[in-house]
Amino acid sequence: MGGKCPHRNVKKRRYSHKTARRTKFELKGDDMVYAQLNKPDQERPPLPVDEDLPGMGQYYCLHCDRYFANITVRDEHFKTKRHKKRIKQMMGPAPHTQLDADLASGMGMPDNGPKLMSM
Amino acid sequence: MRLEKCWFCSSTTYPGHGIQFVRNDAKIFRFCRSKCHKNFKMKRNPRKVKWTKAYRRVHGKDMTQDSTFEFERKRNRPERYDRNLAENVLKAIPKIDKIRVAREEKHHKNRMKGKKQKLHMEAVRELEQGISLVKAPSVLQKDPFLTLPKIKVGVSQQQQSEENHPMEE
Numbered sequence: 597m598g599g600k601c602p603h604r605n606v607k608k609r610r611y612s613h614k615t616a617r618r619t620k621f622e623l624k625g626d627d628m629v630y631a632q633l634n635k636p637d638q639e640r641p642p643l644p645v646d647e648d649l650p651g652m653g654q655y656y657c658l659h660c661d662r663y664f665a666n667i668t669v670r671d672e673h674f675k676t677k678r679h680k681k682r683i684k685q686m687m688g689p690a691p692h693t694q695l696d697a698d699l700a701s702g703m704g705m706p707d708n709g710p711k712l713m714s715m
Numbered sequence: 716m717r718l719e720k721c722w723f724c725s726s727t728t729y730p731g732h733g734i735q736f737v738r739n740d741a742k743i744f745r746f747c748r749s750k751c752h753k754n755f756k757m758k759r760n761p762r763k764v765k766w767t768k769a770y771r772r773v774h775g776k777d778m779t780q781d782s783t784f785e786f787e788r789k790r791n792r793p794e795r796y797d798r799n800l801a802e803n804v805l806k807a808i809p810k811i812d813k814i815r816v817a818r819e820e821k822h823h824k825n826r827m828k829g830k831k832q833k834l835h836m837e838a839v840r841e842l843e844q845g846i847s848l849v850k851a852p853s854v855l856q857k858d859p860f861l862t863l864p865k866i867k868v869g870v871s872q873q874q875q876s877e878e879n880h881p882m883e884e
Contacts, residue, residue: 628740692761692769694722694743700768700777701725702815704785709792 624661627691632658659683717789723751723761725768778822783815 611617632640646653655664657673659682664670673679695706716730728747736744736755746752754764761769771777846855858864 625738625740625742627742689762692722694720694745696769697720697722697725697761698789699779700772701720701727702784702787703720704788706789706791709790 625691626685627693629659629661630686630691633686659686719745721745721747721751723747723755723764723767725761776826778819781815781818783811783818786811 611620643654643656649663650665651663653663655667655670656662657664657670657679660673660679662673664673698706718730719728720726721728721733722744723746726747728745733745733747734749734752735746736752738744744755746755754761761767762773764770768777772779
């Protein structure tokens, strides 16, 4: 009476829902988002039409890496606190990279050698 | 075999050690210990964790600009072997290392330059604030110094009488 079932795991149950799995496994890294945001507008590729995504993949939030069904829902998302926090984070300093780690440990800039002749 | 730097703490990772995470955009994250790997999985920023080299670089605790750093770099283009050059480089490596260590010590000394004065001022402030703990306020009015008077304790020595020596006969 009242003993613990050996098979039920609270931790597994707590982390098995959709939001937690998405946050952990599916979101783009900060440096990928940062690189996309800092590209000039001409170089950003147009969103490909994808039937598997909501709204054919045309209503996309780059900061949060989310797709929305239509433009109204996306504009509602732009007002949320999480999105605003994300915008503020992306306007801050550049994310940490391996180059930063190398420079911090006392190495110089990488030597890529002379430029090769372009074909 | 290359000696890589850890993505999180910037320490050297020797071959056969650490773990490596390749993200699906082919970006590689190397970690020297599970400590760094766990911190990465918790999405911590190395610039905000105090025991990392990135933090120390950002907050000016380590030397960041020096010409000795230029000798050690990742070379993405292989050099053609030259025997004389290789011998000279091997000869120069300990010299460069000695120079770097000396400059780091100088940087540390410069960083600690104002520390003695700061400690002294802290001690003075603590004395002024805490003197009432060891000296009563009424005594302070008579003797307003921040030092305690020396207390003389008399030590008495008893002469041992010869009658109590049982060994002497």
